[in-house]
Amino acid sequence: MKLKFLITSLLVSSVIIGGCSASSSKSDETMDHSKMTKEEMSNMEGMDHSNMSGKNMETMNGHESHTNPLALNHSTGENELALPPLLEAKDGIFTITAQQGTSEIFKGINTETYGYNGSYLGPVIKINEGQKVTFKTNNQLSEPTTFHWHGVDIPGEGDGGPHHLLQPGDTKNVKFTVKQGASTLWFHPHPVGATAEQVYKGLAGLIYVEDEHSKKLGLPSEYGVNDFPLVFQDRKFDDNKQLNFKAAMNEDGTIGDTLLINGTVNPKLTVGKEKVRLRLLNGSNARNYTFKLNTGDSFQQIATDGGFLNKPISMNELSLTPGERAEIIIDFSKYNKSTDISLMNEEDIKLMPFNIVDKKSETSSDSLKNLNNYVVTDEERKLPVSKKLELFGMGKMVTINNKQFDMNRIDFTQKQGETEIWEIYNKPDMMGGMTHPFHIHGTQFKILSIDGKEPPTNEYGWKDTVAIDAGETVRLAVKFNNKGIYMFHCHILEHEENGMMGQVKVE
Numbered sequence: 401m402k403l404k405f406l407i408t409s410l411l412v413s414s415v416i417i418g419g420c421s422a423s424s425s426k427s428d429e430t431m432d433h434s435k436m437t438k439e440e441m442s443n444m445e446g447m448d449h450s451n452m453s454g455k456n457m458e459t460m461n462g463h464e465s466h467t468n469p470l471a472l473n474h475s476t477g478e479n480e481l482a483l484p485p486l487l488e489a490k491d492g493i494f495t496i497t498a499q500q501g502t503s504e505i506f507k508g509i510n511t512e513t514y515g516y517n518g519s520y521l522g523p524v525i526k527i528n529e530g531q532k533v534t535f536k537t538n539n540q541l542s543e544p545t546t547f548h549w550h551g552v553d554i555p556g557e558g559d560g561g562p563h564h565l566l567q568p569g570d571t572k573n574v575k576f577t578v579k580q581g582a583s584t585l586w587f588h589p590h591p592v593g594a595t596a597e598q599v600y601k602g603l604a605g606l607i608y609v610e611d612e613h614s615k616k617l618g619l620p621s622e623y624g625v626n627d628f629p630l631v632f633q634d635r636k637f638d639d640n641k642q643l644n645f646k647a648a649m650n651e652d653g654t655i656g657d658t659l660l661i662n663g664t665v666n667p668k669l670t671v672g673k674e675k676v677r678l679r680l681l682n683g684s685n686a687r688n689y690t691f692k693l694n695t696g697d698s699f700q701q702i703a704t705d706g707g708f709l710n711k712p713i714s715m716n717e718l719s720l721t722p723g724e725r726a727e728i729i730i731d732f733s734k735y736n737k738s739t740d741i742s743l744m745n746e747e748d749i750k751l752m753p754f755n756i757v758d759k760k761s762e763t764s765s766d767s768l769k770n771l772n773n774y775v776v777t778d779e780e781r782k783l784p785v786s787k788k789l790e791l792f793g794m795g796k797m798v799t800i801n802n803k804q805f806d807m808n809r810i811d812f813t814q815k816q817g818e819t820e821i822w823e824i825y826n827k828p829d830m831m832g833g834m835t836h837p838f839h840i841h842g843t844q845f846k847i848l849s850i851d852g853k854e855p856p857t858n859e860y861g862w863k864d865t866v867a868i869d870a871g872e873t874v875r876l877a878v879k880f881n882n883k884g885i886y887m888f889h890c891h892i893l894e895h896e897e898n899g900m901m902g903q904v905k906v907e
């Protein structure tokens with residue numbers, strides 16, 4: 401965030417940074433030397449890049465793509481986007497089974513995959529604020545797994561972290577009352593040593609929380625008509641079109657050249673000439689995406705990880721690191737059926753073309769305002785920092801406060817219902833360092849500041865995962881509404897596996 405300047409001679413360094421995570425969701429960056437300190441200027445002159453993050457280096461190359469060194473293929477648009485099925489509750493019980501199977505991702509070829517209630521990905525679990533729910537989880541895999549509810553305000557015993565292993569054939573009922581507002585959350589496995597591979601093979605699903613307020617907002621909300629989930633995952637298929645995780649694995653995050661959206665390769669999405677809501681999840685192990693439209697047109701962001709923004713924010717591009725979500729609205733009413741319009745990434749790769757047809761819904765959603773009443777209070781701003789975390793390292797050497805994950809060690813304690821300020825510093829290394837998407841289980845937090853400054857307006861909302869660039873210090877207001885042991889970790893899944901994770905006990 402701090403060094404914004406342009407030098408063209410650092411391609412080599414960027415390549416070394418390799419499969420790490422880089423661009424974050426800050427939308428308002430400019431090349432600006434004026435913010436540089438003297439030390440930074442002298443470092444620049446001496447070509448000592450030791451305090452630059454991967455992102456700064458990429459910025460110097462004029463774009464932000466070098467930490468995703470394997471480019472994605474363009475979508476040919478030959479396949480209509482698949483829609484995950486909606487999962488209905490029976491007497492408040494949702495049955496969710498982890499299973500293995502084969503998926504026809506490529507025509508006529510069976511790829512071995514994992515899924516929930518199916519062979520790849522999972523359903524959308526729809527729950528309501530105030531509802532008492534039971535998730536009846538069942539492991540039909542031939543290996544242990546857990547069911548983690550990412551972003552859900554849930555008692556620790558139901559969180560599905562590494563302690564909650566289900567052996568093959570096991571079932572577990574997770575009961576809780578939904579105590580959070582409308583949001584797009586997700587679920588995935590979290591077993592020590594196998595999270596990255598199980599997610600890679602297809603274990604991930606969505607959770608939609610609805611509340612009374614959200615239903616009155618007039619937002620596009622007809623599932624599969626004007627309200628679509630988009631789960632972004634990059635994969636590397638071998639010559640037999642199989643997902644060979646061990647061959648593709650990178651210690652700084654496994655990336656691939658093939659994008660699947662909702663499990664569909666080469667997707668297109670047919671939309672009506674109207675406002676359409678897209679719920680974006682970066683469900684990749686490590687790849688970052690900066691989304692934009694090929695037309696350069698703006699769209700509106702309406703939600704962060706954990707709920708609505710107070711009002712829509714007009715954006716031209718939006719970055720998500722692994723684990724992060726955002727909801728956006730694109731107004732297709734202003735285009736013709738023949739308009740060439742596609743969702744692109746920061747490298748101008750066509751991720752998904754849109755096919756425009758006649759309006760499909762009755763929703764008008766003309767004036768969107770007052771979506772939420774999120775506020776950072778003066779009291780929260782005045783609280784002293786009570787927890788300090790330092791993220792450091794790459795590959796197998798990643799640490800938090802110089803330690804690697806130990807299931808038998810509690811790193812922090814916090815009182816239920818009490819807000820504490822967590823200060824997280826991403827310490828650069830000799831290579832510059834990399835962005836870590838930092839996630840805390842069992843809560844939605846508020847970003848108070850990034851390097852002492854207000855977060856961008858599109859991060860003024862509930863978050864459970866925050867991209868922290870190398871050299872950056874982020875302050876969060878964190879409150880747990882339930883008791884239990886919760887993980888905090890880097891959401892580059894290979895970093896998490898390599899020990900960039902700790903535990904907070906809430907009592």
Ligand SMILES: [Cu+2]
Pocket residue numbers: 798835836837890891892895900
């Ligand atoms: Cu990381």
